Amino acid sequence: MSSSHCDQHLVSQRFPSRRSQQQQDRAGLPELQSVLALYGPEPAVLDMFYFHRDILTIQASGWNKRKAANLEQTLAKRYMKTMQRITEATEDLEKLTVELSLQDDQVQQWVSDVQQWTTAWGYLFKIQEGAR
Known part of the structure; x- marks a missing residue:
């Protein structure tokens, strides 16, 4: 059994997952395996504080990558919604101006x-x- 396979096996024994493979990939488990490989073949020796810190760091890194990848689409949607609100507000103002007979x-x-x-x-x- 290779070292990374042992690490993966130990991680799955200590932290059984009910997630799908896609959810695990998004949670950063492949990166976690590489982090564990840096610490040596026995991740059970790791202090749990550092272990959880690494997991959180990997998850935050994944979140940041997804955020950057979706930023263009998110900003475009926000722009379209803002333009729609401006158009609606302008129409409401025009209706009110006509209704109140204002110049x-x-x-x-x-x-x-x-x-x-x-x-x-x-x-x-x-x-x-x-x-x-």
């Missing part, structure tokens, strides 16, 4: 008023923070 310049004046109001309050809060 665009009046809406722009309200936006300007709110921006000035928040700027003034922000300035007041900064003054209060500085006085403390």
Whole structure:
């Protein structure tokens, strides 16, 4: 029996798994075998703290790889959802403008008023923070 096969056998005896092979691969068991090979042929001698730390490190590494691989798709979905929300909000604003018979310049004046109001309050809060 080879050393890596012995390591795999000892790991499976100590930590029986009810997971499928695909789940085990995602959990990093192939990497775990290589980590165990670094520590020698008898993983039972390993301190359990280090053993669990290595397992967590391998799982985190796998999670990071999957995250990086899916990042482009995730960001594209997030962008599409954001664009859809912006479109819906714009349509709602247009409906409200028509419903209230508002002119665009009046809406722009309200936006300007709110921006000035928040700027003034922000300035007041900064003054209060500085006085403390």
